[in-house]
Amino acid sequence: MVDSTSASPARPLKPVPEQIAVRREKLVALRELGGAYANTWRSDALLVDLHAKYADQSKEQLEELAVEVSVAGRLMAHRVMGKSSFIKIRDEDGEIQLFLNRDALGGAEVYDPTKKWDLGDIIGAKGTLFVTQTGELSVKVSHIEMIAKCLRPLPEKWHGLTDIETRYRQRYVDLMVAPESRHTFKTRSKIVSLLRQGLEAKRFMEVETPMLQTQAGGAAARPFSTHHNDLDMELYLRIAPELYLKRLLVGGFERVFEINRNFRNEGTDATHNPEFTMVEFYQAYADFNDAMDTTEFLIRDIANTLNIKNVTWEGVEIDFSQPFQRIRMDEAVFEHRPDLRGHAHDKALLATVCLQVIPDIKPLITWKAGHYLLALFEALVEPFITQPTFITHYSVDISPLARRNNDDEKVTDRFELFIAGREIANGFSELNDPDDQRGRLVAQAQAKAAGDAEATGVDEDFLRALEFGMPPAAGVGIGVDRLVMMFTEQHSIRDVLLFPHMRPE
Numbered sequence: 337m338v339d340s341t342s343a344s345p346a347r348p349l350k351p352v353p354e355q356i357a358v359r360r361e362k363l364v365a366l367r368e369l370g371g372a373y374a375n376t377w378r379s380d381a382l383l384v385d386l387h388a389k390y391a392d393q394s395k396e397q398l399e400e401l402a403v404e405v406s407v408a409g410r411l412m413a414h415r416v417m418g419k420s421s422f423i424k425i426r427d428e429d430g431e432i433q434l435f436l437n438r439d440a441l442g443g444a445e446v447y448d449p450t451k452k453w454d455l456g457d458i459i460g461a462k463g464t465l466f467v468t469q470t471g472e473l474s475v476k477v478s479h480i481e482m483i484a485k486c487l488r489p490l491p492e493k494w495h496g497l498t499d500i501e502t503r504y505r506q507r508y509v510d511l512m513v514a515p516e517s518r519h520t521f522k523t524r525s526k527i528v529s530l531l532r533q534g535l536e537a538k539r540f541m542e543v544e545t546p547m548l549q550t551q552a553g554g555a556a557a558r559p560f561s562t563h564h565n566d567l568d569m570e571l572y573l574r575i576a577p578e579l580y581l582k583r584l585l586v587g588g589f590e591r592v593f594e595i596n597r598n599f600r601n602e603g604t605d606a607t608h609n610p611e612f613t614m615v616e617f618y619q620a621y622a623d624f625n626d627a628m629d630t631t632e633f634l635i636r637d638i639a640n641t642l643n644i645k646n647v648t649w650e651g652v653e654i655d656f657s658q659p660f661q662r663i664r665m666d667e668a669v670f671e672h673r674p675d676l677r678g679h680a681h682d683k684a685l686l687a688t689v690c691l692q693v694i695p696d697i698k699p700l701i702t703w704k705a706g707h708y709l710l711a712l713f714e715a716l717v718e719p720f721i722t723q724p725t726f727i728t729h730y731s732v733d734i735s736p737l738a739r740r741n742n743d744d745e746k747v748t749d750r751f752e753l754f755i756a757g758r759e760i761a762n763g764f765s766e767l768n769d770p771d772d773q774r775g776r777l778v779a780q781a782q783a784k785a786a787g788d789a790e791a792t793g794v795d796e797d798f799l800r801a802l803e804f805g806m807p808p809a810a811g812v813g814i815g816v817d818r819l820v821m822m823f824t825e826q827h828s829i830r831d832v833l834l835f836p837h838m839r840p841e
Contacts, residue, residue: 355489359454363485377460377483380406383430386465387473395467405475407432408460408483410512416451425459433474434461440478456486504830505838524820524832528595530641531615534634540591540617545580547573553798554578556790557600573599578737578811579798581618582766585809586801593617595816606828607758610837613816620807624749627763627810628726631753632660642823649822650756652722660724665713668727672716681705681746686712702783706731721754736776738764755822763812770802
């Protein structure tokens with residue numbers, strides 16, 4: 337038995353805002369009439385299609401055509417003028433005006449309840465298309481009904497920090513009231529489709545690989561972990577699909593790609609979210625030059641199809657009509673620090689310069705020369721890259737899965753694509769020597785044991801696959817979210833994710 341004297345007091349009920357209370361009263365009346373949330377309405381036209389087909393018709397032409405339509409949408413404006421009223425509804429792609437007349441609807445019993453409808457209500461209407469005196473395509477309504485009641489008032493304003501926070505948390509409201517937001521996500525869908533079409537046109541086959549993996553690999557990142565109860569084993573949400581896609585090259589598929597989510601247990605900022613979308617593609621009998629060509633083709637194809645010659649992103653006007661630049665990482669650093677020329681592998685010197693250039697740098701004990709060169713590149717070069725530029729020939733020290741360069745074994749045939757100071761893609765000629773790969777993965781495991789949380793381990797099954805023989809190949813990963821950010825000129829990854837991760841309210 338519970339001791340009532342020691343029990344916690346009941347939490348008081350939160351008062352319902354007046355506008356919501358009024359709308360709920362209207363819902364009660366609808367329920368009594370049996371008309372709440374019915375699922376019997378069927379539309380026969382999208383509003384954007386009606387405008388495309390009939391907006392140029394004259395009043396006389398529309399009267400002669402006598403086009404009957406059945407439409408539905410969310411009530412966005414309502415103007416009552418006694419026995420008549422005008423309602424504007426919005427569906428996925430367009431808006432249209434409805435003209436209601438009491439007598440045409442069958443009298444006050446049908447017409448009067450519509451005067452009490454609220455902004456946000458979803459309604460259906462049947463009627464005839466006509467043109468108003470002001471030249472607006474409209475529907476002269478003969479039948480109208482409530483489809484779904486909106487119980488919360490729509491926002492009147494949509495700006496400022498507080499509203500931006502709500503915009504991310506309540507994306508459904510953002511999409512409801514902000515056409516530009518809907519346009520962003522329609523563009524995102526189109527970009528993903530174009531990536532798929534572009535790769536398929538080059539004979540790549542789309543595949544799916546595991547999201548839950550026994551060992552996280554394919555990138556330098558901290559994974560999310562979970563536990564499988566039935567198998568009693570630890571599993572990781574994948575940080576990249578790379579090692580599985582390479583297994584498919586071993587198996588005989590020569591051109592494969594995957595568009596899907598990756599998960600990394602890292603910080604969030606304007607360009608990072610714990611889960612994000614990547615397209616990764618791998619081609620047998622190709623090298624990193626071929627991979628750069630394909631990457632450039634895909635991005636140009638998106639720009640051409642979307643009819644985008646240039647965009648302004650991060651304050652930079654990006655020109656897609658010019659060939660993408662290609663420059664070695666060490667040369668890019670030497671342009672800013674010519675005193676380092678010829679010392680790209682001198683760990684002691686690079687570490688000293690790093691401390692001068694980046695006073696707050698915190699190198700790990702496992703860092704080698706390549707890590708310090710990368711730090712200098714990120715500080716001196718990366719933020720100032722404007723036009724699309726491939727940075728190539730990354731150090732072996734920071735590229736555990738990339739093939740060594742034929743002329744300089746201390747660097748790899750690896751590249752990253754940067755645009756407006758942002759990394760967009762990462763790719764390389766794949767390492768297919770199983771002995772070299774084992775040595776690199778062992779070094780990664782040692783770095784992990786020494787405290788590098790982003791280092792990977794030794795994937796024995798992947799190494800076994802390589803021992804069966806993987807053809808020479810090249811692979812690329814492109815960040816879809818950042819690509820969408822660029823083409824839609826957005827400055828935060830949250831603006832191109834329908835439901836970005838947020839702290840609980």
